[in-house]
Amino acid sequence: xxxxxxxxxxxxxxxxxxxxxxxxxxxxxxxxxxxxxxxxxxxxxxxxxxxxxxxxxxxxxxxxxxxxxxxxxxxxxxxxxxxxxxxxxxxxxxxxxxxxxxxxxxxxxxxxxxxxxxxxxxxxxxxxxx
Numbered sequence: 001x002x003x004x005x006x007x008x009x010x011x012x013x014x015x016x017x018x019x020x021x022x023x024x025x026x027x028x029x030x031x032x033x034x035x036x037x038x039x040x041x042x043x044x045x046x047x048x049x050x051x052x053x054x055x056x057x058x059x060x061x062x063x064x065x066x067x068x069x070x071x072x073x074x075x076x077x078x079x080x081x082x083x084x085x086x087x088x089x090x091x092x093x094x095x096x097x098x099x100x101x102x103x104x105x106x107x108x109x110x111x112x113x114x115x116x117x118x119x120x121x122x123x124x125x126x127x128x129x130x
Contacts (some may be wrong), residue, residue, distance in 0.1 A: 002104040006111030014119040029078045029120050030071040036085055036113055037063035039105075040098060047100025055096045059088070079121045086113035 013032075017023040037060045044052035063081055070078035089110035092101070 002107030003111040006108040006113075007115045010112040010115035010119065014116060018123070023120075023123065026075060027071060029075060029082070029116070030067045032116060033063060033067045033070070033078055033081055033085070036082070036109065036116075037067070039109065040092070040096075040101065043100035043102070043105070044098050045100065047098055049097070049099055052096060052098040052100070056098060059096070075120065075124055079117050079124065082113045082117035082120065086110045086117065089113060 014023070017028055022028050040056040041053065041060050044056045063085060066077055066081035066084075070076075070081060086109070088095075089106045092098075092106055
């Protein structure tokens with residue numbers, strides 16, 4: 001269920017952004033990346049785990065660097081970072097012990113991240129064609 005909801009929500013948010021023109025601003029998808037990268041930090045705070053707060057903070061910092069680089073240089077970096085975050089969701093529990101993460105979150109977040117990455121990739125491909 002988490003996969004379906006994540007995918008559908010990413011499609012709905014992305015389609016709405018396209019319809020109203022929000023995604024014409026190059027800051028839109030980098031901002032999405034910053035938001036999705038911050039949730040595990042929130043869950044670490046909710047789980048009251050100092051170790052998880054530090055570990056999640058380091059991971060989030062890497063994605064924030066990707067956000068800045070993607071915004072400044074190429075949105076393709078954001079596509080890669082969103083996809084990478086989706087891959088991280090798949091293996092997260094094996095890498096970082098974070099007691100605040102809901103059981104359904106990794107599936108939901110992975111589906112959202114990968115779908116948003118794919119949507120942005122399609123947008124970029126269409127914009128760069130002659």
